[in-house]
Amino acid sequence: MAPNTANSPIISLRRVTKVYGEGPTAFQALKGIDLDIKQGDFVAVMGPSGSGKSTTMNILGCLDVPSGGEFLFKGRHVETLDRDQRALLRRRYLGFVFQGFNLLSRTTALENVELPLLYRGEDKKQRYEMGMAALDKVGLKDWWDHTPAELSGGQQQRVAIARAIVTQPDVLLADEPTGNLDSERSVEIMELLTDLNRNSGITVLMVTHEPDMAAFARTIVHFKDGLVERIEQGLAA
Amino acid sequence: MLGTTVILAFRAINRHKLRSFLTTLGIIIGVAAVVTMVTLGNGATAAVREQISSLGANVLQLRPGQGFGRGGGGPRPPDFKERDLTAIENQLTGVRAVAPVVQSSGTAIYEGNNWSTTVYGTTSAYSEVQQWKVTDGRLFLPEEEAAGKSVCIIGNTVRTNLFQGAEPVGKRMRIKGVSCQVVGVLATRGQGGFGDQDDVVVMPIKFVQRRFTGDRDISQIMVAVDDAYDSATVQNSLEELMRERRKIKAGDQDNFNVFDTKQISDTLTGTTTILTQIVGAVAAISLLVGGIGIMNIMLVSVTERTREIGIRLAIGAVAREVLMQFLVEAIVLSCLGGLIGLFLALIASVAIAPLMQVPFLFDPKVNLIAFLFSAAIGVVFGYFPARRAAALNPIDALRHE
Numbered sequence: 001m002a003p004n005t006a007n008s009p010i011i012s013l014r015r016v017t018k019v020y021g022e023g024p025t026a027f028q029a030l031k032g033i034d035l036d037i038k039q040g041d042f043v044a045v046m047g048p049s050g051s052g053k054s055t056t057m058n059i060l061g062c063l064d065v066p067s068g069g070e071f072l073f074k075g076r077h078v079e080t081l082d083r084d085q086r087a088l089l090r091r092r093y094l095g096f097v098f099q100g101f102n103l104l105s106r107t108t109a110l111e112n113v114e115l116p117l118l119y120r121g122e123d124k125k126q127r128y129e130m131g132m133a134a135l136d137k138v139g140l141k142d143w144w145d146h147t148p149a150e151l152s153g154g155q156q157q158r159v160a161i162a163r164a165i166v167t168q169p170d171v172l173l174a175d176e177p178t179g180n181l182d183s184e185r186s187v188e189i190m191e192l193l194t195d196l197n198r199n200s201g202i203t204v205l206m207v208t209h210e211p212d213m214a215a216f217a218r219t220i221v222h223f224k225d226g227l228v229e230r231i232e233q234g235l236a237a
Numbered sequence: 238m239l240g241t242t243v244i245l246a247f248r249a250i251n252r253h254k255l256r257s258f259l260t261t262l263g264i265i266i267g268v269a270a271v272v273t274m275v276t277l278g279n280g281a282t283a284a285v286r287e288q289i290s291s292l293g294a295n296v297l298q299l300r301p302g303q304g305f306g307r308g309g310g311g312p313r314p315p316d317f318k319e320r321d322l323t324a325i326e327n328q329l330t331g332v333r334a335v336a337p338v339v340q341s342s343g344t345a346i347y348e349g350n351n352w353s354t355t356v357y358g359t360t361s362a363y364s365e366v367q368q369w370k371v372t373d374g375r376l377f378l379p380e381e382e383a384a385g386k387s388v389c390i391i392g393n394t395v396r397t398n399l400f401q402g403a404e405p406v407g408k409r410m411r412i413k414g415v416s417c418q419v420v421g422v423l424a425t426r427g428q429g430g431f432g433d434q435d436d437v438v439v440m441p442i443k444f445v446q447r448r449f450t451g452d453r454d455i456s457q458i459m460v461a462v463d464d465a466y467d468s469a470t471v472q473n474s475l476e477e478l479m480r481e482r483r484k485i486k487a488g489d490q491d492n493f494n495v496f497d498t499k500q501i502s503d504t505l506t507g508t509t510t511i512l513t514q515i516v517g518a519v520a521a522i523s524l525l526v527g528g529i530g531i532m533n534i535m536l537v538s539v540t541e542r543t544r545e546i547g548i549r550l551a552i553g554a555v556a557r558e559v560l561m562q563f564l565v566e567a568i569v570l571s572c573l574g575g576l577i578g579l580f581l582a583l584i585a586s587v588a589i590a591p592l593m594q595v596p597f598l599f600d601p602k603v604n605l606i607a608f609l610f611s612a613a614i615g616v617v618f619g620y621f622p623a624r625r626a627a628a629l630n631p632i633d634a635l636r637h638e
Contacts, residue, residue: 063551063631084555091553102548102635106252116552118241163552 009036009072010170010203011060016069018055029055031226032069037219039170042197042204044214044234047223054175056223057207061094061173062086074170091119095164095172095202099179101156103148109135109159110144116167134166135159138192154185158192165196172196174206178213190216194236239565242558246566250573260534261574263527264614268578268607269585270520275603276586278513280595282506287596288427289502295468296366297475298496299325299458314492316454321482325458329474331466336362337455339445343413345391345399345438352398356412356438358445366461374406374421377441381420385443390421392435412438415448468497521610527574528614535567535622546626547634560627567619568612575611579604 018030030052037043047053058064059071062078063086071078074093078086090096095116103112113131122130135141138158148156157177164172174193178186194216197204206217214220217234250257301314319337326335339358344351357363361376371390381388389412396405405419417440426434446453460475462468472495479493539546546559554562583599590597 058632061551084557087550087553087555089553090551094553096551098635102544104545104548107248111248115549118245119549119552119554119558121241 008039010039010074011035011037012070012072013056013059013066014070014072016056016059016066016071018052018059018064019067029226030059030066033226033228035221035228037203037205039203040197040201041219042194042217042234042236043206043219043221044217045205045207045221045223046209046211046214047229051223052226053207053223057173057175057205060171060205061096062089091116091167093170095167095169097157097160097164097172097174097177099176101148101153101160101180103156103159103163105149106147108145108147109140109151109162112148112159113162113166115163120167130166131162134162137165137196138162152185153181154188157181157185157189161189161192161196165200165202168200169202171203171205174204176207176209178208178210183212186210186213239561242561242565243569245562246569249562249566250569256534256538257570260531261527261570261577263530264524264571264574264611265527265578265581267520267524267527268575268611269581270523271517272579272582272603272607273585273589274516274520275513276582276598276600277589277593277595278509278516279598279600279603280586280590281593282509282513283598284595285505285509286502289498289505295462295464296498297460297462297468297472298498299460299475299479299493300456300496301493303491303494315483316456317458317493318455319453321479322455322458324478324482325460325475328478329460329471331463331471331474333461333463334362334365335461336360336366336459337442338363338457338459339442339450339455340457341413341445341449343449345395345410345412347399347405347408347410350399350401352395354392354395354436354438356440356445356449358440358442358449360442363439363459366459368461369426370424371421372424373404374419376421382441382443385441385447387415387417387444388420388441389417390423390439391419392423392437392439393425394433394435395438396422412440413449417444468499472497524607524610524614528571528618531567531571531615532618532622535563535619536625539563539622539626542626543629543634543637546629547631547637550629550631551635556627559629560623563623563626564616564619567623568615571611571615571619572608575608578611579608582607 013033013035016030016033017028020027020029033052033056035056045053045057055064059066062073066079069079073089076089078089081089104115110128110131113134114127117127117130132141132144135144138161140155140158140162143151143155148159151159172193177193178189181189190213193204193206196202204217206213208214215235218236220232220234222229222231299317301316317337322335322337325332336359341356341358342354343356344353360382363369364371364376374390376390377388391399391405399405399410400408405422407419409416409418411417423435423437423439442455460471462471475495476491480491483492485491549559587597
């Protein structure tokens with residue numbers, strides 16, 4: 001990665017609004033968000049429910065489009081892209097980790113991790129090598145042939161992280177990744193994310209309710225009532 | 238991309254073996270039913286054709302009256318005389334052999350065994366007309382025919398029931414109270430379109446006329462057409478000759494009829510073909526129901542796997558890939574069902590054909606069409622659920638419980 005881009009924003013939101021529904025029942029979830037996220041940053045997004053943080057994450061994950069304003073991802077205007085173009089953007093640059101792990105049941109850890117590579121059209125050998133490398137990174141190399149039902153919650157989330165990073169994405173979006181885990185497992189997951197952020201240069205965006213988890217981030221963005229309330233530096237900064 | 242979706246489809250099917258089997262059961266049964274029905278139907282058609290050709294190829298049957306019956310009201314049309322027979326033999330071209338027939342029925346007795354059977358009075362030409370050989374013994378001698386001697390040739394059913402293993406040739410049996418000597422046994426013909434063809438006793442026509450029917454009339458004349466001649470032409474000449482001989486005025490209706498066995502053959506094979514098509518069509522409905530079964534399960538599957546679809550969309554699957562995945566899954570399921578169905582149909586046909594006494598005829602065309610049809614069902618009934626899966630919003634799909 002070229003050093004001069006290390007601190008340039010990979011993501012820019014400009015006056016982004018989001019309205020659900022139409023007419024008198026319309027609900028304005030985002031009221032004009034301005035946000036820059038630098039490449040290599042570790043951002044925790046906090047805020048009460050209904051504050052617009054999930055909507056923002058959906059837009060940042062290219063799963064949803066803003067109703068107004070601009071969303072630049074690596075200089076590209078995402079708000080102008082159609083469904084499939086955004087899917088290709090996700091495939092190429094983004095990785096997702098969810099609160100509920102969202103692994104395919106009755107499918108081995110390795111097959112789960114290989115899934116994004118299938119859509120990239122990698123051949124069998126390549127998929128195996130990359131998949132095993134990703135599992136190795138999250139410390140589950142020996143568990144590759146276990147199905148989610150045979151893994152603990154913490155292990156399942158590690159597999160999910162392996163799946164998210166197997167394509168070597170620029171940005172990892174994590175939606176309450178520790179929400180279903182006990183505090184000990186949570187810390188392990190946060191240490192893993194921190195490690196990926198520091199050593200692999202992946203930009204991490206994480207939604208969390210827990211200040212303890214947010215403390216692992218460099219930047220903490222607080223949402224309130226559809227607006228960015230304040231941005232502060234985390235302990236890791 | 239297709240390779241990827243096929244891999245995914247097989248993985249998904251493999252993950253839910255029982256459900257996949259149940260899903261495709263409708264197709265399996267449908268294809269098996271259609272192919273079995275059509276295969277057996279074709280066998281039945283072939284069997285009918287075979288049996289009819291065993292009646293003697295290209296035989297014209299001349300009977301008094303119109304059509305099968307003896308005609309409507311009015312006086313009974315006269316039977317034929319021996320001079321009609323002579324005229325046909327001498328004046329008609331394209332004739333291989335001519336045999337007169339009078340028919341009677343009665344009980345045959347041999348050493349305390351009774352058997353009710355049909356008696357044909359005819360000549361040795363009957364064997365030639367019918368292409369029906371005598372396996373044991375001999376045909377009638379010319380002097381036996383001329384004198385109307387009390388000799389007979391029996392069919393195999395009569396031999397089995399009356400003689401029960403004993404050698405019949407040379408023995409004397411009683412038929413309708415008259416003693417007669419068995420001189421020959423006819424080759425086995427089996428079940429014909431008109432019952433057991435082997436249940437018959439053949440005697441010289443003069444004997445039957447004298448002792449059983451009591452007159453010199455001939456109720457039926459069988460004319461075997463020479464293979465070199467067209468049977469329709471010979472039939473026309475025969476009709477012309479008989480109109481002349483029976484003094485039927487131009488414009489009057491015939492008081493006799495000529496039946497070409499080829500017509501019976503065409504009619505009966507036509508009937509079995511139609512029956513095969515009807516039964517096949519009924520079975521095809523079950524195939525359609527099988528297709529709806531696939532759509533039903535695929536729709537349930539899409540709902541059940543909403544979250545999975547959400548994951549796939551989130552990690553970068555485009556809508557077309559999700560559509561293809563579910564479509565290919567449906568097609569693979571229905572094709573697998575089709576193959577299993579074809580296999581079952583093969584087993585069923587081979588097993589049932591002998592029970593129905595029809596030959597087993599493997600028809601590659603029927604099998605191919607049934608298979609392609611099952612694949613088409615996968616496309617048609619898989620498309621709607623697949624489109625529904627592809628249209629899902631990833632955010633909603635991920636949130637789906």
